[in-house]
Structures are given as C-alpha cells and as structure tokens.
Amino acid sequence: MPEISLEVPGRGIVAAAAGETAREVLERAGVLGDSVAARLNGRSVDLSTRVEADGRLAPVAPASPEGLEVLRHSTAHLMAQAVKRLFPAAQITIGPVIEDGFYYDFSFERPFTPEDLERIEREMQKIVAEDLAVARTVEARDAAVGRFLGMGEKYKAEIIGSIPAGEDVSLYGQGDFVDLCRGPHVPSTGRLGAFKLTHVAGAYWRGDERNEMLQRVYGTAWADRETLEAHLALLEEARKRDHRRLGPALDLFSLHSISPGIPFFHPRGTIVYNQLVAYVRSLYERYGYTEVVTPLIYKTELFKTSGHYDSYRDDMFLLRADEEEYGVKPMNCPGHVHLFAQGKKSYRDLPIRYADFSRLHRFERSGVLSGLTRVRGFSQDDAHVFCTPEQADEEFALFLRMTREVYDAFGFEDVAVAVETRPEKFLGEPALWDDAERTLQEGLRRAGFDYTLSPGDGAFYGPKIAFNFRDALKRSWTLSTIQVDCAMPDRFGIRYVRPDGAEGRPVMLHRAILGSIERFIAILVEHTAGDLPLWLAPEQVRVLSVTDRSAEYGEAVVRRLRAAGLRAELDSRNEKLGFKIRAAEMMKIPAVAVVGDKEASQDMVAPRWRGEGNRPAQALGEFLAEAVTRAAMPGTGEAASGPVGVD
C-alpha cells in the first residue's frame, strides 16, 4: 500500500497507508478520544471513511458544532428506527438537523400521541443499549429507488427519484433500519443518549399546504446529559419570561376571545406603549419627520390602485357599507401616497417624511396568532419618505443612523441584517428592482453593516432590508425594515417638479424602526424578563409606609415625586413592610421608597432599587434627583443632541 502523509492538528504530519480508515489514523496519532466523526480536508466524514491521499485530518469532538450536527442527525435516524420498530406501517420521509435538535417527518395513519413519544423514546434508549454499528453503503440511484419501493417507503423513493439519474446515493444502515443520507454519522448507536423528544406537530409533505399532512416529531440532542439539562433549563427560563405570561401578570395587557388577536392594553401597558411612541416622536423631531393622521378605512378603490387588493386581499378586513366595498388598512402606504398626490410638489419640498402611528388591521389566519408578536391589530412607528432619486442614498443613510441610535438606546447588540430581494409575486419593473436592490446593498456597505441575502423574501412592492434582533433567549425577531417602493409611485402616478421645470417621479421609501409597537413590547418584556428600563416602567417609584403613622408623609412624598414628573404610587395598606416589599418586587417596580417614623420626621426616604437592594435612608430631595436622572428618556436630558444634519 502506498504511503500517504496526513496533517493532524497538534500532531504534525502523520504517516498512513492509503486506504486506512480515519479512525485508525486518528487513533494512532493519539487524538481519537471520544470523537464522533472526522474532518478530512475541511469536510465532515465518517470515522470509517478510508483515507486515500495526502491531506488534513482532524477529529470531530461531540460538543463541537460539527459534532453536535452529527449527533443530532444520528439521533434523528435513531428515532426513525424506533418508530419503524413500534409502528411498521409508518413511512419515513425526511429528518434534518435544526437549531438545538432535529425532527423527523413520518407518514402514518394516525397522529402520534404524547404516550407514543414516551414509547418511542424508550425504544430509542433500547437501541442505544444495543449499540448497533452504523454502516455506510453506496448504491446506484435506481437501485436505491427500487430498494425503498420494495420496503413500501414511497416517500423515500420519491426523494431519491428526484436525485439526478445515474448518480450514486449513500445509505446508512443500523441493525434492521436503513435510510438515505449524505452523512456523516456516529460509528454506532451506543454513542447517542443525551436526547429528549419534545413535541409532535403536523407538517405538510415538501412544505406545501396542498400536500398530505405528515407527523413531525421534534427532539433535542446534546453531547452529554449536563448540556441537555442546561438546554431544558433554558427552555424553562424562556417559559417564565414569556410575555404572554408576564404581560398579564404585570397588568400590562390582556387578550380576550371577544377580539382574537387584538390586544387590550391596560393602563400600565398603555404607559409603556405611549412612552415608546413619545420616544420615536422625539427622534422624528430631530430627524426631520412630519407626523400625519390618516383614515383607517378606505374604499377598496385605493387598494386596487396600490396593488394591495390583488396581492394582499386575503389578509385584509373587508366590509360593505352603502353598497360600497371598504377595506380596513393593513398598511399606511396607500394613504400616504394618496396624501402626497394632493397639491403640486416641487423638488424644494423634498424630501417629505410622513410619519404615522395609525392602527393597522390584518386578517391573519387564525392558526398564526400569538400573544403580541403576531396580531390582527397593531400600530407601527411607520413612515414613508418621498424624495428625488438623487436624495435616495442620503435618506437611506439617515435611516441607518437613526436605527443605530435606537438600538444603542435599548442596548440591542445582537442584530443581523438581511437584504430581502424580489419575490415571485411582485409589482413594477424588474430593472427598477435590480437598481433598488443594488442601492440598498451599497448603502449598507458604506455604513459598515454586514448583511446576508435573503432571496425572494422582499415585499410585493419592493426589496427590503430587515434588521433581525436576537433576544436574551436567542430568538430572532424582525424589528426595523426599510423598503424601496418599485411600484406605488408609478401606480398612483405621483410627480414632483424638478429644477428644470420638467416633472419627475419621486422615490418612495417605507421604513419602521421599532416595527410593530405591540411586538416591540413583547420582545422588550422577554428580553428584560419584565424589568423594563426606568423611562418605560409604568410605575417608577412605589412609596411604602411602615405604619399608618407614616401614611400621610407617604402621600406628601408621592406628590413631590409626581411633581417632578415621576410615575409614583403609595402603598399604605395595613400590611407589614415585608409584604409590601414582596408585592413591589413581584410587580418589578424599579424603585421603592420606604417611609417610617424616622424618615417622616427628617424629610427622608429609605430607597431600595430593584436588583441593587436596600440603601441607607437619604434626603428625599437627593433620592428624587437621582430618580429623575435615571428616568430620563434616551436622547433627552444631559445627552440630548440637536437636529441631526438634515434639511
């Protein structure tokens, strides 16, 4: 056998015979350890892969990203094997790795029950104990199709059938089970074990709702028990932070079947809501926006012109009055274009930036509604910019500056930017789209944003940039978006007079920074676990009287705090101090001021800041000054800056 040489990290060059397995080479190099696969020239391969030529070879540890991918994929196969043993009539389809775990889709005559999941999990553990060897074989495509048809696996045969004819496919077998798979996999089922099946759900075959509904079983898998437990603990933590639980508990909002998907904001939640709007308004003042108030309901004629009637009608609330069809607006843009078209506009008027906090209503399919994150009624910090083509770059840059300022204000750091391009169903000229997509990408590059491309995800009227924020629970949410409109200026025929007296078509941008205020509140509640920043907290200070003797002084303290613009309440209930402290903590009140005989006699309070604990009593004026400073809205007070360089 010819000698080959392999570069193994930490071991330099290791000599091997061509045809030796990766496992043999790694073992001899003393780096096999508990690896579940190998990396050969940068590609993940099975440990049983034969090395035929010079190259680089490294072990893949179970806890490494590639290792976890292998474990999860192998665990998906393990589950499929268990399902086939328990339910031979079930047909296997696909079973990919997803974030933190895997799923496998089965076609079966009935849905799996939670009890089935437990049985499947036990069967999986049995197969782990059997420690079956996992073996890879290669077969011609048509032979593989025949093999799976022979086993009655018509879905699998269909998948393999869609691979180009004449190609070979790789199969992985373990005991009585075989599956089509690119691999790699762990060498034997005994290497698995730190997994848990989490839930079952329906899923359409090939993701198309016209197809059969399959049974999808989700699971999570990790390198060892400890990391599995840690992951389950994180899920538990997420459950505790869930805004649908915290929101009502903190008396912020509630949902009721009387209006599915449209939230009721309670007085406390309304304070948060209005503070966010006030914050955005303060930015608008500096960034040169003008606010408008526009109709909620329009004759559908408007939506026919804008294109919404054709592209978006199924998602709209339509109504009939006076023999006329009306639509509740799902977006502000058609109204704003209409508004722009009123009166003659000159280049001297541009850019025009219409901001609108109007409520929007979208008839979302019932199955997609969820808390405040997916609703049927909401409002956005929405605005539409109309400018000359020459101004478009600067307008885009301005938006990016504003976005950055807002994210800094909230301390949002983990933000990924995606450029979403022309979808299949679109309006306007493809050339316009290409231009717009290029403009967006160049602007991002100039502003120093990294981004990824998300082909086909744009809005029907133009390409879009989405700012996706990852919250404390590692979930991703679209907050800000900006879209170049390639359709509506033409459809509405809006114009402006250029310096040379000719008429031009203005460029239209759609943009939002917080996005939906409802969704933003949900994200903020979960990100902060309900500990909202002081400027947003519905009740900023709670004054606690120790006994009835200090209640009157407590009232005076509350009056002083309120006069200084703070949101303060008095708890003078006939309860012990410990009880009131607990109540304030559970409502996550940021600051507590205890007043007893001592404080009352000296014009003092004993502060207790949430997360910081008790402080010695201090003069009321001192406490008040600190609270006012801490409660400042971002971009105001000391740090306030003047107008941003526009207009």
Add this chain to the structure above:
RNA sequence: GCCACCCUAGCUCAGUUGGCAGAGCAACUGAUUCGUAAUCAGUAGGUCGCCGGUUCGACUCCGGCGGGUGGCUCCA
C-alpha cells in the same frame, strides 16, 4: 386555514370506573400598627369555554363550535 393537544373561582392547579365542585394565592371584612420578598381569623366567589347528543343522572362519554398552546403554511 391545516395537524395535535389544552380550556374547572381573578391567578396557579386538584377532581377516583358517570352519582350534590375542591385547595393555595388574590379579593372582601375584622383584629393587629408591624422596618426591607407572604401577620392572624373570617366571608364571598363557579351555567366546570359554548351548543347539542347519549344516560335515571354528564365537569367526566360522543359530536359540533369558539378560544388558546406547539408546529406547518404565511408574516411586522
């Protein structure tokens, strides 16, 4: 919209094979006047999501509808 599961007091949850609906917390009343995460006692609170069926009898079994949860498909 599709698949599965869930819906009992304001909240969190018990409720045996179909036989008079329960607890803790919250609320209310009284006592207590108390110093940093729950003082004690008492009172009230329910068309068991809604409608229909089976049954001598339904929170419990069956069907339909509504809402929610997890997914799928769609999306701020």
